[in-house]
Amino acid sequence: MSKERKITLEESEIPTHWYNIVADMANKPLPPLHPGTQQPIGPEALAPLFPMELIKQEVTTEKWVEIPDEVRNLYSIWRPTPMYRAYGLEKALGTKSKIYYKYEGGSPAGSHKPNTAIPQAYYNSKEGVKKIATETGAGQWGSALSFACQLFGIECEVFMVKVSYEGKPYRKIMMNTWGATVHASPSNLTNAGKSILAADPNSPGSLGIAISEAVEVAATNDDTKYALGSVLNHVLMHQTIIGLEALKQMEKAGDYPDIVVAPFGGGSNFAGIAFPFLQNKLTGGKNVRAIAVEPTSCPKLTRGVFRYDFGDTVGMTPLIPMYTLGHNFIPSPIHAGGLRYHGAGAIVSQLLKDGIIEANAINQIECFEAGILFSRTEAIIPAPEATHAIAEVIRQAKQADAEGVSKTILFNLCGHGHFDLGSYEQFLSGKLVDFEVSQEEIDQSLAQLTTPTI
Amino acid sequence: MSKERKITLEESEIPTHWYNIVADMANKPLPPLHPGTQQPIGPEALAPLFPMELIKQEVTTEKWVEIPDEVRNLYSIWRPTPMYRAYGLEKALGTKSKIYYKYEGGSPAGSHKPNTAIPQAYYNSKEGVKKIATETGAGQWGSALSFACQLFGIECEVFMVKVSYEGKPYRKIMMNTWGATVHASPSNLTNAGKSILAADPNSPGSLGIAISEAVEVAATNDDTKYALGSVLNHVLMHQTIIGLEALKQMEKAGDYPDIVVAPFGGGSNFAGIAFPFLQNKLTGGKNVRAIAVEPTSCPKLTRGVFRYDFGDTVGMTPLIPMYTLGHNFIPSPIHAGGLRYHGAGAIVSQLLKDGIIEANAINQIECFEAGILFSRTEAIIPAPEATHAIAEVIRQAKQADAEGVSKTILFNLCGHGHFDLGSYEQFLSGKLVDFEVSQEEIDQSLAQLTTPTI
Numbered sequence: 001m002s003k004e005r006k007i008t009l010e011e012s013e014i015p016t017h018w019y020n021i022v023a024d025m026a027n028k029p030l031p032p033l034h035p036g037t038q039q040p041i042g043p044e045a046l047a048p049l050f051p052m053e054l055i056k057q058e059v060t061t062e063k064w065v066e067i068p069d070e071v072r073n074l075y076s077i078w079r080p081t082p083m084y085r086a087y088g089l090e091k092a093l094g095t096k097s098k099i100y101y102k103y104e105g106g107s108p109a110g111s112h113k114p115n116t117a118i119p120q121a122y123y124n125s126k127e128g129v130k131k132i133a134t135e136t137g138a139g140q141w142g143s144a145l146s147f148a149c150q151l152f153g154i155e156c157e158v159f160m161v162k163v164s165y166e167g168k169p170y171r172k173i174m175m176n177t178w179g180a181t182v183h184a185s186p187s188n189l190t191n192a193g194k195s196i197l198a199a200d201p202n203s204p205g206s207l208g209i210a211i212s213e214a215v216e217v218a219a220t221n222d223d224t225k226y227a228l229g230s231v232l233n234h235v236l237m238h239q240t241i242i243g244l245e246a247l248k249q250m251e252k253a254g255d256y257p258d259i260v261v262a263p264f265g266g267g268s269n270f271a272g273i274a275f276p277f278l279q280n281k282l283t284g285g286k287n288v289r290a291i292a293v294e295p296t297s298c299p300k301l302t303r304g305v306f307r308y309d310f311g312d313t314v315g316m317t318p319l320i321p322m323y324t325l326g327h328n329f330i331p332s333p334i335h336a337g338g339l340r341y342h343g344a345g346a347i348v349s350q351l352l353k354d355g356i357i358e359a360n361a362i363n364q365i366e367c368f369e370a371g372i373l374f375s376r377t378e379a380i381i382p383a384p385e386a387t388h389a390i391a392e393v394i395r396q397a398k399q400a401d402a403e404g405v406s407k408t409i410l411f412n413l414c415g416h417g418h419f420d421l422g423s424y425e426q427f428l429s430g431k432l433v434d435f436e437v438s439q440e441e442i443d444q445s446l447a448q449l450t451t452p453t454i
Numbered sequence: 455m456s457k458e459r460k461i462t463l464e465e466s467e468i469p470t471h472w473y474n475i476v477a478d479m480a481n482k483p484l485p486p487l488h489p490g491t492q493q494p495i496g497p498e499a500l501a502p503l504f505p506m507e508l509i510k511q512e513v514t515t516e517k518w519v520e521i522p523d524e525v526r527n528l529y530s531i532w533r534p535t536p537m538y539r540a541y542g543l544e545k546a547l548g549t550k551s552k553i554y555y556k557y558e559g560g561s562p563a564g565s566h567k568p569n570t571a572i573p574q575a576y577y578n579s580k581e582g583v584k585k586i587a588t589e590t591g592a593g594q595w596g597s598a599l600s601f602a603c604q605l606f607g608i609e610c611e612v613f614m615v616k617v618s619y620e621g622k623p624y625r626k627i628m629m630n631t632w633g634a635t636v637h638a639s640p641s642n643l644t645n646a647g648k649s650i651l652a653a654d655p656n657s658p659g660s661l662g663i664a665i666s667e668a669v670e671v672a673a674t675n676d677d678t679k680y681a682l683g684s685v686l687n688h689v690l691m692h693q694t695i696i697g698l699e700a701l702k703q704m705e706k707a708g709d710y711p712d713i714v715v716a717p718f719g720g721g722s723n724f725a726g727i728a729f730p731f732l733q734n735k736l737t738g739g740k741n742v743r744a745i746a747v748e749p750t751s752c753p754k755l756t757r758g759v760f761r762y763d764f765g766d767t768v769g770m771t772p773l774i775p776m777y778t779l780g781h782n783f784i785p786s787p788i789h790a791g792g793l794r795y796h797g798a799g800a801i802v803s804q805l806l807k808d809g810i811i812e813a814n815a816i817n818q819i820e821c822f823e824a825g826i827l828f829s830r831t832e833a834i835i836p837a838p839e840a841t842h843a844i845a846e847v848i849r850q851a852k853q854a855d856a857e858g859v860s861k862t863i864l865f866n867l868c869g870h871g872h873f874d875l876g877s878y879e880q881f882l883s884g885k886l887v888d889f890e891v892s893q894e895e896i897d898q899s900l901a902q903l904t905t906p907t908i
Binding site for chain 1: 458459460462464465527530531538542560562564601604605623624627628630631632633826829830832833834835872873875876878879882
């Protein structure tokens with residue numbers, strides 16, 4: 001056998017604890033505020049939406065949180081995930097840099113989302129919750145939660161953005177196959193949905209609207225809780241399982257990344273791979289550049305402002321300190337549905353403000369070019385979200401070559417593109433377009449905000 | 455961690471040799487015959503279609519054939535594949551039996567097909583072949599070969615059964631993403647296709663027609679060879695990598711199967727998991743029941759005859775000694791496209807004739823019921839082909855319970871159902887139907903055969 005391309009771990013090497021980066025941050029994230037009073041809220045305010053154990057995880061400053069045995073056992077369905085050395089891509093680029101990727105697409109739902117869906121379903125189950133309501137855009141999160149709820153015998157109700165519900169029927173059927181109920185959002189099942197439909201009966205929906213509907217269902221039903229697939233602290237923490245495994249795998253490979261790259265929607269993908277490496281950086285250990293990659297059409301990290309904003313469109317969620325384009329910002333219809341969100345989680349926003357992490361924005365045509373090159377050299381067809389990381393990795397490798405240096409680059413290949421081949425077809429037939437966001441558009445969206453500045 | 459659900463192997467444990475069951479068979483498979491003269495053919499007759507190294511493998515009686523380092527290295531993209539103990543399914547069935555499955559859906563193409571696509575592309579590449587033509591039904595084989603050809607810089611031309619080409623656009627785009635050219639078959643590009651279209655301009659195509667087209671392209675172009683995804687001896691041998699890994703994993707689990715089960719189309723899926731266990735049985739070692747599961751709508755093993763027949767519809771291929779329904783038999787449009795083939799490979803047919811293996815036929819509704827139960831207890835959504843094995847496993851477990859015994863059952867979960875969710879939707883909405891094949895239909899198809907009996 002020539003040089004190994006795959007670095008694997010044993011089932012027994014699945015980490016025993018999640019990493020909570022808040023413990024190592026000099027500037028802690030600011031507290032969430034009550035949407036009405038705009039005063040800091042305590043854990044009890046979240047009780048209608050989440051089980052107590054997850055609320056504790058949301059606010060804890062402990063550095064390590066133990067992963068329950070039952071969750072580790074279910075993780076083992078697809079974890080530990082493999083880490084690959086991208087020899088094929090390196091050769092195609094002719095780069096002197098070393099490229100590694102952690103592949104999360106081997107989970108039953110096809111992405112990293114089950115890493116948090118499983119523990120969220122577990123803690124809800126432990127507290128006797130009968131039903132969980134959630135939203136989903138392209139369907140990655142909804143299918144992951146459907147799968148997790150099925151394993152724990154919890155009913156799952158998913159509000160799926162209508163344009164995706166109609167355009168991505170396979171993701172919907174996947175959720176049905178795992179026993180979930182799926183509604184096109186906006187729906188007539190909630191006041192939030194009804195009010196949107198009253199204003200525009202043909203509303204295509206948005207992630208913000210779907211969140212409003214799911215939160216309303218949870219807030220108004222005693223036996224129902226809500227679950228979110230990104231943004232929140234406990235969600236990001238669950239995803240650190242990715243980077244904790246990658247740390248061990250890097251050690252096995254006898255290497256350490258100079259640069260860690262991940263796509264950025266709400267932050268869980270990026271946090272998952274990057275935080276365990278940032279731990280060293282924050283505690284005086286090895287340095288690392290951590291780069292979050294967003295689409296140019298939804299540029300909250302690179303062109304948004306840092307202030308309090310709602311997580312949803314209607315304004316039902318607590319106010320979160322975030323880089324945001326404004327909760328009324330409607331991103332252009334790019335294919336990376338998981339990155340079409342107006343804001344960023346509190347922890348990641350604070351890290352960006354403090355200069356600990358970096359962000360770049362890339363257009364989708366460049367991303368699909370990178371995705372095709374990757375498919376043809378590394379075999380795996382990446383999800384459109386994941387192509388954002390690949391495009392940035394290619395930029396970094398080329399820049400290193402231009403500077404005559406070799407970098408070690410690690411990125412998160414967060415999911416496969418089996419449900420996104422329609423977008424590849426568009427690209428291959430030359431029909432894919434890029435979307436520019438004008439400064440006026442951003443300014444107008446931000447001007448509508450009446451939430452507290454920071 | 456509680457009881458381990460996943461039994462894994464290290465990359466270094468990827469087998470170094472394929473297993474050739476012919477070496478251990480008391481009755482060797484009968485030789486193929488020339489389609490014109492009906493006389494046994496030698497290796498040279500296959501030279502227009504295949505590279506010499508694959509022809510050698512097709513006729514060899516050596517027991518072990520070394521896997522080239524370059525092939526093993528590419529196998530490592532997704533191999534070794536995991537073997538699972540199906541605790542969730544066992545619990546749902548309340549069975550005393552132990553159920554294991556080998557999961558092949560983690561390959562980039564989503565099935566076991568790359569196990570032979572990679573070595574076939576490799577040997578073609580070594581002999582300077584510039585282009586490979588092939589057929590595909592539902593698209594599993596075509597996408598596997600597209601992926602393999604891309605890795606070796608070989609052009610790939612796929613004739614895809616028209617009804618699948620139109621109904622399964624994602625599989626086609628997957629092939630395009632990996633750089634292949636895909637034609638709807640019957641096409642106007644070949645004499646075979648033209649003759650079919652002249653008789654019926656609206657022909658939906660069939661696997662047999664698509665094989666005729668691909669064989670014609672290879673036979674009439676010097677730099678082009680042909681590749682088949684099942685049936686042939688060398689294809690079955692490449693797939694034994696599955697069972698050879700499973701042998702090691704069973705040893706790790708401290709267990710050995712009483713029963714091995716796999717879906718049956720042309721034989722490669724079944725051979726892959728079963729032959730390495732049959733090796734022990736054939737050489738006086740541990741016994742095992744090996745059960746091939748076919749759809750009731752295409753029952754060549756359970757209701758066909760054992761005689762010489764063509765591999766394709768037009769009659770261009772050598773005559774193969776096979777259990778067959780006749781090469782003009784048109785299977786009903788069940789969703790398991792990979793199982794809609796009129797015949798069985800020569801080796802498997804001989805083993806069935808000699809009573810060394812068993813066969814059962816199951817209707818697709820029972821298979822989808824099994825697939826849904828599996829999805830909800832084991833998380834992975836199986837391809838329709840794979841649900842045939844699951845349904846049989848459930849039957850076997852129930853029968854063992856009825857007899858008051860515990861069996862150890864292993865099956866091949868050959869692929870995921872990400873491209874088959876339309877069929878799950880049909881099942882979930884109650885629209886799925888079963889197809890019966892009348893004895894008259896089989897008799898009429900067989901009565902058309904003028905090929906030699908055995």
